[in-house]
Amino acid sequence: xxxxxxxxxxxxxxxxxxxxxxxxxxxxxxxxxxxxxxxxxxxxxxxxxxxxxxxxxxxxxxxxxxxxxxxxxxxxxxxxxxxxxxxxxxxxxxxxxxxxxxxxxxxxxxxxxxxxxxxxxxxxxxxxxxxxxxxxxxxxxxxxxxxxxxxxxxxxxxxxxxxxxxxxxxxxxxxxxxxxxxxxxxxxxxxxxxxxxxxxxxxxxxxxxxxxxxxxxxxxxxxxxxxxxxxxxxxxxxxxxxxxxxxxxxxxxxxxxxxxxxxxxxxxxxxxxxxxxxxxxxxxxxxxxxxxxxxxxxxxxxxxxxxxxxxxxxxxxxxxxxxx
Amino acid sequence: xxxxxxxxxxxxxxxxxxxxxxxxxxxxxxxxxxxxxxxxxxxxxxxxxxxxxxxxxxxxxxxxxxxxxxxxxxxxxxxxxxxxxxxxxxxxxxxxxxxxxxxxxxxxxxxxxxxxxxxxxxxxxxxxxxxxxxxxxxxxxxxxxxxxxxxxxxxxxxxxxxxxxxxxxxxxxxxxxxxxxxxxxxxxxxxxxxxxxxxxxxxxxxxxxxxxxxxxxxxxxxxxxxxxxxxxxxxxxxxxxxxxxxxxxxxxxxxxxxxxxxxxxxxxxxxxxxxxxxxxxxxxxxxxxxxxxxxxxxxxxxxxxxxxxxxxxxxxxxxxxxxxxxxxxxxxxxxxxxxxxxxxxxxxxxxxxxxxxxxxxxxxxxxxxxxxxxxxxxxxxxxxxxxxxxxxxxxxxxxxxxxxxxxxxxxxxxxxxxxxxxxxxxxxxxxxxxxxxxxxxxxxxxxxxxxxxxxxxxxxxxxxxxxxxxxxxxxxxxxxxxxxxxxxxxxxxxxxxxxxxxxxxxxxxxxxxxxxxxxxxxxxxxxxxxxxxx
Numbered sequence: 001x002x003x004x005x006x007x008x009x010x011x012x013x014x015x016x017x018x019x020x021x022x023x024x025x026x027x028x029x030x031x032x033x034x035x036x037x038x039x040x041x042x043x044x045x046x047x048x049x050x051x052x053x054x055x056x057x058x059x060x061x062x063x064x065x066x067x068x069x070x071x072x073x074x075x076x077x078x079x080x081x082x083x084x085x086x087x088x089x090x091x092x093x094x095x096x097x098x099x100x101x102x103x104x105x106x107x108x109x110x111x112x113x114x115x116x117x118x119x120x121x122x123x124x125x126x127x128x129x130x131x132x133x134x135x136x137x138x139x140x141x142x143x144x145x146x147x148x149x150x151x152x153x154x155x156x157x158x159x160x161x162x163x164x165x166x167x168x169x170x171x172x173x174x175x176x177x178x179x180x181x182x183x184x185x186x187x188x189x190x191x192x193x194x195x196x197x198x199x200x201x202x203x204x205x206x207x208x209x210x211x212x213x214x215x216x217x218x219x220x221x222x223x224x225x226x227x228x229x230x231x232x233x234x235x236x237x238x239x240x241x242x243x244x245x246x247x248x249x250x251x252x253x254x255x256x257x258x259x260x261x262x263x264x265x266x267x268x269x270x271x272x273x274x275x276x277x278x279x280x281x282x283x284x285x286x287x288x289x290x291x292x293x294x295x296x297x298x299x300x301x302x303x304x305x306x307x308x309x310x311x312x313x314x315x316x317x318x319x320x321x322x323x324x
Numbered sequence: 325x326x327x328x329x330x331x332x333x334x335x336x337x338x339x340x341x342x343x344x345x346x347x348x349x350x351x352x353x354x355x356x357x358x359x360x361x362x363x364x365x366x367x368x369x370x371x372x373x374x375x376x377x378x379x380x381x382x383x384x385x386x387x388x389x390x391x392x393x394x395x396x397x398x399x400x401x402x403x404x405x406x407x408x409x410x411x412x413x414x415x416x417x418x419x420x421x422x423x424x425x426x427x428x429x430x431x432x433x434x435x436x437x438x439x440x441x442x443x444x445x446x447x448x449x450x451x452x453x454x455x456x457x458x459x460x461x462x463x464x465x466x467x468x469x470x471x472x473x474x475x476x477x478x479x480x481x482x483x484x485x486x487x488x489x490x491x492x493x494x495x496x497x498x499x500x501x502x503x504x505x506x507x508x509x510x511x512x513x514x515x516x517x518x519x520x521x522x523x524x525x526x527x528x529x530x531x532x533x534x535x536x537x538x539x540x541x542x543x544x545x546x547x548x549x550x551x552x553x554x555x556x557x558x559x560x561x562x563x564x565x566x567x568x569x570x571x572x573x574x575x576x577x578x579x580x581x582x583x584x585x586x587x588x589x590x591x592x593x594x595x596x597x598x599x600x601x602x603x604x605x606x607x608x609x610x611x612x613x614x615x616x617x618x619x620x621x622x623x624x625x626x627x628x629x630x631x632x633x634x635x636x637x638x639x640x641x642x643x644x645x646x647x648x649x650x651x652x653x654x655x656x657x658x659x660x661x662x663x664x665x666x667x668x669x670x671x672x673x674x675x676x677x678x679x680x681x682x683x684x685x686x687x688x689x690x691x692x693x694x695x696x697x698x699x700x701x702x703x704x705x706x707x708x709x710x711x712x713x714x715x716x717x718x719x720x721x722x723x724x725x726x727x728x729x730x731x732x733x734x735x736x737x738x739x740x741x742x743x744x745x746x747x748x749x750x751x752x753x754x755x756x757x758x759x760x761x762x763x764x765x766x767x768x769x770x771x772x773x774x775x776x777x778x779x780x781x782x783x784x785x786x787x788x789x790x791x792x793x794x795x796x797x798x799x800x801x802x803x804x805x806x807x808x809x810x811x812x813x814x815x816x817x818x819x820x821x822x823x824x825x826x827x828x829x830x831x832x833x834x835x836x837x838x839x840x841x842x843x844x845x846x847x848x849x850x851x852x853x854x855x856x857x858x
Contacts, residue, residue, distance in 0.1 A: 161570065
């Protein structure tokens with residue numbers, strides 16, 4: 001098991017490098033460079049050439065990538081071309097916001113999907129099932145930004161500012177800057193709408209998937225056996241059926257992290273949250289290559305680590321699974 | 325007819341412009357509190373002399389001070405300068421500084437600091453976008469600690485305008501802090517690196533998070549600022565911005581999207597919506613020349629394959645575009661159709677709309693004369709960048725209008741950096757829709773439209789434009805200057821070097837409890853006299 005984990009951890013390195021390389025090449029291939037944004041109204045061709053030379057932007061893409069990689073190995077994530085700020089510190093300031101958003105979105109998704117799928121499976125073809133599957137279909141079909149705007153209009157615009165429309169309040173003890181709003185209640189108020197906007201779509205997907213798995217599992221012989229042994233319905237459903245039905249769902253949950261990061265870009269922009277999503281999109285728009293690389297690195301790393309954790313979860317869900 | 329229609333709007337605008345300070349002055353201001361401000365765009369960085377974008381400038385003019393400021397009615401008032409004098413030949417400007425002005429690091433704002441700041445701006449190594457404004461400046465001399473003299477190469481009629489509001493004005497830097505910290509430190513807004521002499525000190529800037537300024541207790545104007553603190557957040561989505569405003573989470577929206585003004589009025593009836601003279605041009609620029617040798621920015625130029633022909637430029641830009649329809653659709657009527665290069669609110673503007681009446685039949689006939697028709701259809705691209713949704717709307721209306729004259733316009737939507745990349749680097753484009761920047765004077769548009777400017781995207785190479793700009797800037801007689809301004813604006817329309825569509829309205833929104841703010845568009849955004857009546 002340890003060897004397997006070690007091997008998987010080592011596999012992270014080439015995967016992350018590959019992702020950062022692809023992102024690096026793609027960024028260099030799109031029109032525009034950060035020098036245009038940096039110089040702004042002071043732009044002259046002569047100055048632009050000098051700055052490109054100074055930042056090494058005139059060198060071949062591969063050379064630029066190797067330089068970036070060399071610095072990374074020494075723990076230097078580079079600095080933003082536009083603001084001069086160290087990328088790593090900017091990423092660390094913003095990471096907790098996005099992590100909290102993603103974790104809570106997944107929690108929202110599970111809080112909706114688990115009961116809905118169990119009810120849907122156990123009461124198949126009843127009004128409860130139809131309601132759950134219809135809601136799931138609607139949830140899958142509505143994009144995050146639309147749900148976000150609806151929530152915004154309802155809770156911030158319509159109900160007299162019941163929930164704050166934008167910004168962020170940190171959890172006690174997590175303020176990464178000199179000045180920030182810190183309060184548990186404030187944090188909950190600020191994260192609720194974004195987490196709902198991001199989580200509802202995932203909830204819908206998981207509901208459909210988990211319901212299908214549950215339907216399959218509750219017809220298996222071991223569930224019938226459990227019932228025949230006289231077990232009450234609760235342990236039959238939760239311990240025997242649900243746990244086994246979770247395996248494909250957990251796989252999808254891991255993969256959904258990528259979508260959550262993508263969705264975070266939209267949701268954070270809509271709710272003006274100081275997270276990694278807005279950091280990433282601003283970096284891409286301004287062609288700040290160093291920041292884009294930082295964003296790609298951290299999100300790729302998060303994605304592969306979470307999927308590693310997902311693989312490890314299989315052993316808990318199904319003890320027959322062993323890694324060697 | 326037109327003036328009768330404009331009168332009520334003028335009165336409303338006047339009321340908006342004047343009511344806030346009056347309201348503020350009628351009651352006695354309350355001290356304390358935090359002003360919560362929302363920006364629609366991120367602050368680029370905090371080196372005030374080089375960073376692009378209004379958002380940075382609106383911070384700069386509160387953290388920093390300059391020599392003079394300009395009032396909404398165009399009068400100059402001293403900032404760090406107590407008084408100033410121009411020599412009879414117009415070549416020397418002598419500024420007498422106030423005695424008690426301090427930088428936030430405690431060092432005095434003296435003549436040496438003024439010289440240091442202007443020299444820094446003029447130094448090519450600084451790479452300041454303001455450098456071109458100082459082209460008339462020969463040197464800055466320290467006469468004594470409180471007197472500084474700016475010597476010009478030639479008379480310059482807009483010296484005070486330039487110091488007050490070109491790219492929103494000169495910001496004085498503390499020489500000690502500037503030398504102690506690097507440009508990178510200043511860009512990042514590191515504590516101690518950004519030192520100005522304005523009413524507020526920079527406390528912290530977290531990119532993507534917030535910018536916090538606190539009252540500078542030793543500010544040279546007694547009793548102000550009233551506020552303890554100003555907190556600026558960036559909210560890019562206008563719907564979110566409106567929701568935050570309605571919920572009372574923010575007190576002031578520094579730049580509000582014109583297409584949402586009606587919704588905001590309906591949703592928050594007591595919101596104080598401020599607007600004024602339209603000083604930003606909304607243009608549909610057409611490329612005039614392309615590099616002959618294919619090398620971008622080459623001095624060897626050839627006519628653009630489509631718009632290099634003046635007849636085509638006039639057919640499309642002058643007679644083929646219905647500006648009234650664009651304003652009605654894109655701005656819901658909240659803008660003025662305007663063909664002249666100087667927007668309706670800019671100094672020395674001239675209404676030259678009569679030179680380009682909408683006449684699709686004439687446009688079509690002109691295109692036929694050039695050889696365009698069913699056998700050789702005119703097809704061109706319009707670039708609309710994604711910075712503002714109104715660009716795309718205008719491009720779409722132009723596309724529709726082009727079909728009426730038998731031309732096909734294809735819209736290319738790109739992001740702002742791609743647009744800047746294409747236009748600044750002489751890339752391939754035919755027409756773009758953009759609003760560029762706010763113009764306080766016609767002179768300030770020189771660096772966007774003379775033949776040598778990098779920012780003159782159409783890349784016309786007409787030296788007469790440069791000559792007209794130079795004559796205009798050097799003419800010290802206001803009456804004669806107006807005549808040159810008229811000649812210049814007519815010349816631009818005759819040659820369609822600058823294809824204006826309309827003015828571009830600018831809106832700021834304040835909560836009713838925000839008092840004492842004087843609206844002066846993008847040019848002067850000061851919080852020193854603002855107070856909160858809560």
